[in-house]
Amino acid sequence: MSEEKGVHELYAVDPEKADELVWGRKSDKLSRRGFVKGSGLAAMTAVLGASIPFAKYMPGGLIPAAVAQSNEAFTIQGKSGLTILNDRPINAETPAHLLDDAITPASRMFVRNNGIPPSTSGIDPLQWEIHIEGESCERPQVFTLGEIQQRFKHHTLQLQLECGGNGRSEFYPPAKGNQWTTGAIACPNWTGVRLKDLLAECGVADSAVYVAYEAADSHLSGDPTKQPISRGVPIHKALENESMIVWAMNGEPLPELHGFPVRMLCAGWPASVSGKWLTRILVRDRVHDGAKMMGQSYRVPCEPVLPGASVADEDMRIIESMPVKSLITFPKSGLELSGDARLHMRGHAWAGDARVKVVETSIDFGASWQKAKLKKPANRLAWQHWAANLEFPQLGYYEVWARATDEAGRSQPMVLPEWNPRGYLNNACHRIAVMVTA
Numbered sequence: 411m412s413e414e415k416g417v418h419e420l421y422a423v424d425p426e427k428a429d430e431l432v433w434g435r436k437s438d439k440l441s442r443r444g445f446v447k448g449s450g451l452a453a454m455t456a457v458l459g460a461s462i463p464f465a466k467y468m469p470g471g472l473i474p475a476a477v478a479q480s481n482e483a484f485t486i487q488g489k490s491g492l493t494i495l496n497d498r499p500i501n502a503e504t505p506a507h508l509l510d511d512a513i514t515p516a517s518r519m520f521v522r523n524n525g526i527p528p529s530t531s532g533i534d535p536l537q538w539e540i541h542i543e544g545e546s547c548e549r550p551q552v553f554t555l556g557e558i559q560q561r562f563k564h565h566t567l568q569l570q571l572e573c574g575g576n577g578r579s580e581f582y583p584p585a586k587g588n589q590w591t592t593g594a595i596a597c598p599n600w601t602g603v604r605l606k607d608l609l610a611e612c613g614v615a616d617s618a619v620y621v622a623y624e625a626a627d628s629h630l631s632g633d634p635t636k637q638p639i640s641r642g643v644p645i646h647k648a649l650e651n652e653s654m655i656v657w658a659m660n661g662e663p664l665p666e667l668h669g670f671p672v673r674m675l676c677a678g679w680p681a682s683v684s685g686k687w688l689t690r691i692l693v694r695d696r697v698h699d700g701a702k703m704m705g706q707s708y709r710v711p712c713e714p715v716l717p718g719a720s721v722a723d724e725d726m727r728i729i730e731s732m733p734v735k736s737l738i739t740f741p742k743s744g745l746e747l748s749g750d751a752r753l754h755m756r757g758h759a760w761a762g763d764a765r766v767k768v769v770e771t772s773i774d775f776g777a778s779w780q781k782a783k784l785k786k787p788a789n790r791l792a793w794q795h796w797a798a799n800l801e802f803p804q805l806g807y808y809e810v811w812a813r814a815t816d817e818a819g820r821s822q823p824m825v826l827p828e829w830n831p832r833g834y835l836n837n838a839c840h841r842i843a844v845m846v847t848a
């Protein structure tokens with residue numbers, strides 16, 4: 411069911427970017443003609459299965475004919491098996507069965523870009539500047555990432571990041587935006603410093619209400635006065651122990667697509683508050699009014715509305731904690747069990763700012779539920795692993811459903827939660843198909 415974009419489509423839109431993604435090669439800005447070299451050449455050689463004697467004349471932006479003539483699907487460098495929803499900006503999600511790892515590897519982490527990422531390859535990450543300022547910042551300062559790494563205590567935490575629009579594709583009437591199914595969730599390890607340590611150094615005035623980010627990516631229109639996204643969180647969320655600015659993911663520098671060299675991370679909330687390519691932190695004396703904070707973005711109706719209704723901006727509220735949710739990561743949907751009607755299954759569950767209290771599974775469309783084994787999170791705001799052993803009473807087609815409940819007693823809806831204009835917060839039960847045969 412993967413809808414990967416053909417290599418042609420990508421090149422048609424942005425040949426330079428395509429080159430970078432497909433081959434990891436960079437066009438030479440000075441001569442305005444890129445040539446294949448270095449790691450790009452190595453990648454290309456590996457794919458073609460032969461050396462390229464005249465590589466030094468091979469122009470950037472050219473699809474090697476050997477690849478162009480095959481129906482080879484386009485894949486994003488450093489990723490494997492992701493479903494591409496969009497190529498400009500790049501957006502890709504991870505099929506549920508590829509999220510089986512306890513700690514999400516970079517190769518399996520979804521990508522959500524609202525604009526065009528900055529070109530950061532070859533920069534010195536230690537010299538990257540982060541400005542801390544805003545109406546309620548008492549001592550505005552500029553730090554390099556190197557200074558931040560030297561001066562503040564490092565922390566490593568496993569933290570979940572889920573796009574507010576994850577699950578959007580199931581809403582009806584449909585909502586505009588990336589048609590995420592279940593794969594815009596990840597839970598890697600992150601290393602960085604606490605936002606509260608940084609902010610303490612710069613002085614947070616009593617008037618502080620919100621902490622927001624600005625970033626180095628550019629608006630899709632190319633207009634330099636516009637930002638693709640600049641969001642934030644209330645001061646209480648920014649000052650939590652788990653709110654960080656991070657430069658490493660699973661012990662490696664952040665991948666470019668995930669915000670290299672540094673990003674913000676406020677887990678458990680829509681991932682749009684976790685700004686990539688961080689350049690500025692604003693301590694605001696009001697609710698932040700940056701790009702995608704206002705209007706209908708990342709907002710849901712204050713009161714339930716009929717599907718398809720239009721809702722005035724003033725009747726919408728900003729999404730805060732994400733709702734309770736779970737995923738079946740093993741087995742992959744469509745499994746055929748033959749000769750043995752038993753199944754071991756597993757997955758993860760998470761609940762925004764809250765803890766998951768119980769995960770249950772059902773093989774009878776929710777008529778009855780069995781409790782699964784549930785582990786504690788590695789730390790606050792990390793997803794929790796669950797596992798269950800199921801037995802099917804007779805041959806036939808089954809659906810296995812999983813449902814999590816948080817410590818406040820809130821659980822996942824079986825079919826769909828409340829409809830909302832932009833299709834956020836779909837935490838419906840995940841289900842997989844299992845066929846039991848003789």
Ligand SMILES: Nc1nc2c(c(=O)[nH]1)N[C@H]1C(S)=C(S)[C@@H](COP(=O)(O)O)O[C@H]1N2
Pocket residue numbers: 519520521522523524525571572573574625626627638639667668669680681682683684685686687
């Ligand atoms: N600078 C910047 N930060 C950003 C975005 C962006 O487009 N630009 N997208 C946001 C959204 S909507 C999501 S869901 C997450 C996705 O993070 P990822 O691409 O590392 O998975 O980044 C957030 N941070």
Ligand SMILES: [Mo]
Pocket residue numbers: 522572573574575680681682
């Ligand atoms: Mo998002």
